[in-house]
Amino acid sequence: MTELLVKNACVIDPLNGILLETMDIPVRDGKIVSSVSSAADVIDARGCLTLPGGIDSHSHVCGTKVNFGRYMSPEDMRAGRTARRGKMHVTSGYYVPTTFGNSYRYSTMGYTTVLEGAMAPLEARHTHEEFTATPHQDMLANTLFDGNWAIMESVRERDFKKTAAIVAWTLAAVKGYSIKLTNPGGTEAWGWGDDLSSIHDPVPNFNVTPAEIIAAMIEANELLGLPHSVHLHCNNLGKPGNYRTTLETFDLVPDKNNARQTLYATHVQFHAYGGTTWRDINSKAEEITRSVNAKPQIVMDMGQIMFGRTMTMTADGPMEFNLYCLHHNKWSNHDVELETGSGIIPVLYSKKSLVNCVMWAIGLELALLTKDPYQCLLATDNPNGAPFVKYPEIIGLLMSRRYRDEEFATLHEGTGQRTAIASIDREMDWNEIAVMTRAGQAKALGMAAQGKGHLGEGAEADIAIYPIRCHAVDPATEYRKVVEGFQKTMFTIKRGRVVARDGEVIVEGANSTFWVNPSVPEDLSVRNDPEFVRKFREYYTVRMDNYPVQDVYLPRGKCIRTEGAL
Amino acid sequence: MIIKDVVCPFCGCLCDDLDVEVEGQKVIKVQNGCALAEAKFTGSGRLPAPIRRTPTGWDDVSYDDAIRETAEILVAADRPLLYGWSSTHGDAQSMGVHIAELIGGVIDNTSTVCHGPSILAIQEVGHPGCTLGQVKNRADVIVYWGCNPTEAHPRHMSRYTTFATGFFVPEAQKDRTVIVVDTRRTESAEIADEFIRIERGGDYEVLSALRAIVRGKGNVVPKMVAGVSREQLFRVAEICKKAKFGAIFFGLGLTMSAGKYKNVRNAIELTDELNRHTKFTISPLRGHGNVYGSNEVFTWITGYPYAVDFSRGIAFYNPGETTAVDILRRGECDAALIVASDPGAHFPHAAAAHLAKIPTVLIDPHMTATTPLCRIQIPCTIAGIDAEGTAYRMDGVPIRYRKVITSSYPDDADILKKIHDRIREVQGS
Numbered sequence: 004m005t006e007l008l009v010k011n012a013c014v015i016d017p018l019n020g021i022l023l024e025t026m027d028i029p030v031r032d033g034k035i036v037s038s039v040s041s042a043a044d045v046i047d048a049r050g051c052l053t054l055p056g057g058i059d060s061h062s063h064v065c066g067t068k069v070n071f072g073r074y075m076s077p078e079d080m081r082a083g084r085t086a087r088r089g090k091m092h093v094t095s096g097y098y099v100p101t102t103f104g105n106s107y108r109y110s111t112m113g114y115t116t117v118l119e120g121a122m123a124p125l126e127a128r129h130t131h132e133e134f135t136a137t138p139h140q141d142m143l144a145n146t147l148f149d150g151n152w153a154i155m156e157s158v159r160e161r162d163f164k165k166t167a168a169i170v171a172w173t174l175a176a177v178k179g180y181s182i183k184l185t186n187p188g189g190t191e192a193w194g195w196g197d198d199l200s201s202i203h204d205p206v207p208n209f210n211v212t213p214a215e216i217i218a219a220m221i222e223a224n225e226l227l228g229l230p231h232s233v234h235l236h237c238n239n240l241g242k243p244g245n246y247r248t249t250l251e252t253f254d255l256v257p258d259k260n261n262a263r264q265t266l267y268a269t270h271v272q273f274h275a276y277g278g279t280t281w282r283d284i285n286s287k288a289e290e291i292t293r294s295v296n297a298k299p300q301i302v303m304d305m306g307q308i309m310f311g312r313t314m315t316m317t318a319d320g321p322m323e324f325n326l327y328c329l330h331h332n333k334w335s336n337h338d339v340e341l342e343t344g345s346g347i348i349p350v351l352y353s354k355k356s357l358v359n360c361v362m363w364a365i366g367l368e369l370a371l372l373t374k375d376p377y378q379c380l381l382a383t384d385n386p387n388g389a390p391f392v393k394y395p396e397i398i399g400l401l402m403s404r405r406y407r408d409e410e411f412a413t414l415h416e417g418t419g420q421r422t423a424i425a426s427i428d429r430e431m432d433w434n435e436i437a438v439m440t441r442a443g444q445a446k447a448l449g450m451a452a453q454g455k456g457h458l459g460e461g462a463e464a465d466i467a468i469y470p471i472r473c474h475a476v477d478p479a480t481e482y483r484k485v486v487e488g489f490q491k492t493m494f495t496i497k498r499g500r501v502v503a504r505d506g507e508v509i510v511e512g513a514n515s516t517f518w519v520n521p522s523v524p525e526d527l528s529v530r531n532d533p534e535f536v537r538k539f540r541e542y543y544t545v546r547m548d549n550y551p552v553q554d555v556y557l558p559r560g561k562c563i564r565t566e567g568a569l
Numbered sequence: 570m571i572i573k574d575v576v577c578p579f580c581g582c583l584c585d586d587l588d589v590e591v592e593g594q595k596v597i598k599v600q601n602g603c604a605l606a607e608a609k610f611t612g613s614g615r616l617p618a619p620i621r622r623t624p625t626g627w628d629d630v631s632y633d634d635a636i637r638e639t640a641e642i643l644v645a646a647d648r649p650l651l652y653g654w655s656s657t658h659g660d661a662q663s664m665g666v667h668i669a670e671l672i673g674g675v676i677d678n679t680s681t682v683c684h685g686p687s688i689l690a691i692q693e694v695g696h697p698g699c700t701l702g703q704v705k706n707r708a709d710v711i712v713y714w715g716c717n718p719t720e721a722h723p724r725h726m727s728r729y730t731t732f733a734t735g736f737f738v739p740e741a742q743k744d745r746t747v748i749v750v751d752t753r754r755t756e757s758a759e760i761a762d763e764f765i766r767i768e769r770g771g772d773y774e775v776l777s778a779l780r781a782i783v784r785g786k787g788n789v790v791p792k793m794v795a796g797v798s799r800e801q802l803f804r805v806a807e808i809c810k811k812a813k814f815g816a817i818f819f820g821l822g823l824t825m826s827a828g829k830y831k832n833v834r835n836a837i838e839l840t841d842e843l844n845r846h847t848k849f850t851i852s853p854l855r856g857h858g859n860v861y862g863s864n865e866v867f868t869w870i871t872g873y874p875y876a877v878d879f880s881r882g883i884a885f886y887n888p889g890e891t892t893a894v895d896i897l898r899r900g901e902c903d904a905a906l907i908v909a910s911d912p913g914a915h916f917p918h919a920a921a922a923h924l925a926k927i928p929t930v931l932i933d934p935h936m937t938a939t940t941p942l943c944r945i946q947i948p949c950t951i952a953g954i955d956a957e958g959t960a961y962r963m964d965g966v967p968i969r970y971r972k973v974i975t976s977s978y979p980d981d982a983d984i985l986k987k988i989h990d991r992i993r994e995v996q997g998s
Binding site for chain 2: 065067070071073074075076077079080084085086087092093094095096100101102103104125126128129132133136152193194195196208324327328332333334335336337338339340341347348541542543544545546548549553
């Protein structure tokens with residue numbers, strides 16, 4: 004038995020309605036309890052801001068395309084490197100760091116859980132290998148279904164139960180957590196070098212539309228009772244005028260779940276563009292947030308961009324090719340048979356570029372114009388919009404109008420005409436930031452039930468203590484203190500163990516991977532469907548028996564068994 | 570007993586449909602595999618126990634002693650090299666990187682004498698590729714450039730390309746046009762619809778000519794380019810542009826001939842250009858079963874796919890300087906650990922000769938051309954035969970090797986773990 008007592012913590016715990024209360028947090032064997040014995044180790048938080056461990060609900064940190072981003076970028080590896088020190092391995096990289104680099108940086112920022120934004124099922128084993136080498140965060144994998152042949156065929160047949168059964172088999176086989184759709188249908192079209200331009204375009208050869216795929220996957224998701232909702236990267240990412248596609252997509256979404264949203268729309272900044280070309284691009288954040296404010300069934304994340312160099316990487320292969328034609332930077336592409344696509348290209352977001360300035364403003368506008376912070380979470384689509392080490396700056400921008408104004412003054416002079424950011428007064432408070440960085444994520448991912456994102460009794464003791472005295476700091480004016488405070492915790496505690504202290508990781512990690520195994524009646528199981536088995540054998544290049552990820556890849560795997568309504 | 574769906578660990582195709590018949594602890598028959606697979610599974614020549622060189626020959630030595638001495642050699646070295654890694658699984662590769670990190674060594678894998686130039690090209694211009702199933706199901710044009718899959722990757726054509734039936738190419742070879750580019754008429758060229766025979770060292774020029782034609786600048790192309798006629802170049806460019814889905818595969822004929830990584834860069838940029846007309850992909854034909862895995866594992870731990878030097882504490886990468894052959898050729902290296910590869914057979918003479926001068930330890934199941942160069946050899950399991958573990962196919966698809974027989978040999982990952990732990994002990998004291 005190990006016991007820990009965090010004393011004098013100034014706690015914000017939105018899911019339990021605790022706001023800046025100074026209290027003690029007793030921990031036993033990795034969980035928060037009501038009290039501990041006098042023998043417990045003691046950490047004195049000295050009245051500093053204490054939050055549940057941070058959760059990133061959309062980040063690209065592990066797997067085939069992330070590693071290819073590293074592989075093709077020695078210039079980035081040189082841009083950030085640390086030597087072996089204490090328990091810390093060598094790290095390399097700034098925007099696509101090595102796995103240990105990601106893990107240490109997240110940990111010293113107080114992040115204890117991360118959802119990998121896109122895992123191709125065929126390459127899941129790779130993602131899980133890297134999860135093991137990202138040892139300080141519990142990991143979850145969004146599993147890609149956007150161009151899945153079997154799914155599209157079942158959608159065409161309007162057989163929702165079959166759609167659900169295919170999802171269930173795949174999630175269990177690849178140890179995935181949730182359904183991810185990236186440019187649904189578009190990634191299959193990209194198999195021929197094409198894309199779709201509307202959610203009502205038919206996918207070549209499959210005769211289904213993105214709208215139909217999205218609707219069917221929402222049905223399947225809820226039939227299976229998955230903890231998270233469908234996680235959608237909308238069609239037409241990054242195209243001027245795409246806000247119409249985004250609004251049209253949001254209008255498709257019914258409200259089907261009382262505990263959480265029915266659709267998680269990711270990196271919406273990239274999907275909120277007005278105009279018709281790069282010359283007249285403008286912000287449509289107001290239209291997007293008007294829709295979201297009226298639809299409790301939708302949660303989004305910002306997809307904020309920050310200025311500087313980074314790497315774009317997504318399953319959205321055609322989008323990356325468009326970006327290549329625009330930038331002529333080095334371009335990688337990796338289509339995955341029967342499942343999805345992917346692409347990678349480095350970018351520089353510059354204040355001299357009006358387009359980039361408009362993008363910067365849109366992300367902030369989305370957060371500031373969404374009334375309920377549970378509906379707009381803080382993320383950069385790491386590393387697409389910016390590496391996650393920029394999160395503290397984003398927090399500062401959301402909490403301080405003065406900081407925004409100062410930044411705004413350095414932007415391209417046309418920014419004000421294309422965006423509304425300069426006229427927004429809202430300054431977010433500590434509680435709203437706590438929602439946007441942990442409580443909201445826990446709720447949206449369905450992880451609160453697993454003890455994540457809150458500090459109530461029975462919760463996992465994932466705790467971040469920041470060197471910030473909330474009562475003594477005015478974020479509106481002292482935003483630099485806020486930014487600095489969120490960059491390095493005094494203590495990051497993971498399952499009751501201090502893992503990082505004052506910016507140093509001090510122990511070897513022992514993370515878990517959460518995955519979902521939905522129960523499906525035997526007669527619906529696709530393993531017993533001869534047609535599914537035949538097509539698998541004929542068209543995949545891996546045998547069905549060699550496809551599932553073995554348990555050995557998840558040394559501390561946590562299986563969530565769901566009982567749906569199938 | 571017949572074990573089904575076994576993964577062949579020999580080449581980068583990682584065919585996973587073999588039926589392997591086992592009697593006791595011996596493989597007696599391999600079905601579905603190529604001749605190389607059969608030889609791999611039924612091969613002999615395994616070293617029975619660890620050996621240590623004496624002035625006159627070899628002594629048997631215990632695993633514990635061999636491991637202890639290896640750790641001492643590595644700790645005592647100023648510029649240790651850890652080389653190989655391509656015929657084992659990911660756990661061993663990962664442990665190798667951690668040893669290199671611990672001792673400030675250089676770690677390199679067989680890409681260094683193989684597709685290293687391809688990696689350099691990719692680092693300049695990226696890599697538009699795909700999994701092999703995309704090619705199998707869609708490609709109506711296949712290009713093999715500077716490679717001879719019929720002999721080096723015997724099932725590549727039947728499983729993934731020319732002879733494979735795919736969803737959109739149900740008639741296999743009838744639906745596909747095959748173009749082979751080489752300096753000599755290989756067996757692969759025999760089945761080509763279009764064979765382009767180029768003069769030695771002419772790859773770069775021919776690629777440039779094709780790029781010009783695809784870009785609509787064909788008027789600059791002379792009558793003959795490196796032995797290839799203008800007519801043929803135009804014809805081939807047209808076939809490629811009209812393809813629904815084209816796939817280029819290339820081998821060492823491109824990476825190791827004059828021009829090296831610039832050849833590959835040119836081929837990638839031709840592919841980029843073709844993507845403005847249709848869908849085109851390009852992929853290296855990787856040799857060793859898990860060479861791509863060594864690139865992957867090195868990359869997620871260190872940031873670099875090969876040639877990683879930890880001597881500065883941080884990970885440092887500069888191929889040409891931190892590559893195994895260069896470190897040996899300069900006589901810089903003062904101890905070497907070779908794992909799962911055979912530099913004695915593949916390295917230039919000067920590099921191999923240096924291995925014989927310094928304390929070299931080999932961890933490998935077989936007596937190989939490297940055995941005579943080393944001071945100690947520690948035999949281990951063969952990944953994919955008596956050990957399981959992860960391997961990455963040439964297209965990045967990770968597959969788990971199966972264990973089809975049980976042997977008394979220790980896994981190389983376990984041997985390496987013991988060496989690692991022993992080094993920590995020595996360093997701690």
